[in-house]
Amino acid sequence: MxxxxxxxxxxxxxxxxxxxxxxxxxxCKTKRLCAEICxxxxxxxxxxxxxxxxxAGLPNTVINAQxxxxxxxxDTALCVELQxxxxxxxxxxxxxxxLTLTFIxxxxxxxxxxHPSLLPKYRGLNTHERVLAAxxxxxxxxxxxxxxxxxxxxxxxxxxxxxxxxxxVDSAKEKTQxxxxxxxxxxxxxxxxxxxxxxxxxQRLTNQKPNVDHTVQIIKADxxxxxxxxxxxxxxxxxxxx
Ligand code: GRF
Numbered sequence: 603m604x605x606x607x608x609x610x611x612x613x614x615x616x617x618x619x620x621x622x623x624x625x626x627x628x629x630c631k632t633k634r635l636c637a638e639i640c641x642x643x644x645x646x647x648x649x650x651x652x653x654x655x656x657x658a659g660l661p662n663t664v665i666n667a668q669x670x671x672x673x674x675x676x677d678t679a680l681c682v683e684l685q686x687x688x689x690x691x692x693x694x695x696x697x698x699x700x701l702t703l704t705f706i707x708x709x710x711x712x713x714x715x716x717h718p719s720l721l722p723k724y725r726g727l728n729t730h731e732r733v734l735a736a737x738x739x740x741x742x743x744x745x746x747x748x749x750x751x752x753x754x755x756x757x758x759x760x761x762x763x764x765x766x767x768x769x770x771v772d773s774a775k776e777k778t779q780x781x782x783x784x785x786x787x788x789x790x791x792x793x794x795x796x797x798x799x800x801x802x803x804x805q806r807l808t809n810q811k812p813n814v815d816h817t818v819q820i821i822k823a824d825x826x827x828x829x830x831x832x833x834x835x836x837x838x839x840x841x842x843x844x
Pocket of ligand 1: 618619620622623695716718743
């Protein structure tokens with residue numbers, strides 16, 4: 603965290619387990635990440651992520667998607683909650699509902715997601731299954747800006763590990779998530795430390811055509827572990843991109 607850096611307000615949108623939420627919360631709590639979670643919002647009333655938010659004393663709310671069969675109305679409810687919480691950034695952490703175009707445009711350049719594949723490969727669901735079926739050598743996760751097209755926004759960071767012949771869907775998921783828990787807080791800290799650094803990237807979000815063709819250096823699992831350990835020990839944000 604830089605001296606005098608103002609804490610950013612994060613609204614974290616969840617639907618499931620909430621392990622990424624927890625990793626982000628821990629980074630905020632230990633002041634590695636100069637941010638506070640101003641709202642945890644779930645579209646599922648029984649998401650474990652909500653229990654995690656409550657245990658951590660974080661402001662939290664549910665907008666039960668089943669009560670809003672009309673997408674537009676769900677979005678209005680979402681916007682009301684978000685306007686009240688006044689976040690600087692919207693962080694998707696296992697949020698399993700597709701955001702509408704209107705919503706994404708309203709928060710353009712301020713929505714970040716983590717996806718369990720090395721984008722642009724394997725957008726969408728069931729990534730671990732598909733990666734194994736394709737006999738990929740490498741798998742991992744990507745942190746990216748959210749644009750209207752699903753999982754197609756400019757990539758901020760990526761981390762990877764080598765798959766073994768013995769890997770299963772469960773083991774691939776577990777290894778991916780281990781990387782996610784390091785990569786997501788680090789990437790958020792990197793973005794927050796100087797959002798203008800990503801000006802070029804966020805600028806592209808103003809186009810309707812998402813652009814994923816810029817080169818992002820994929821961080822290998824071993825290196826990510828070292829960066830994470832260094833960050834935890836010193837609280838000084840390591841350079842992710844050299
Ligand atoms: C993660 O694998 C993330 O990449 C994907 O959904 C999963 C959420 O896991 N978008 P959790 O709820 O954070 O444990």
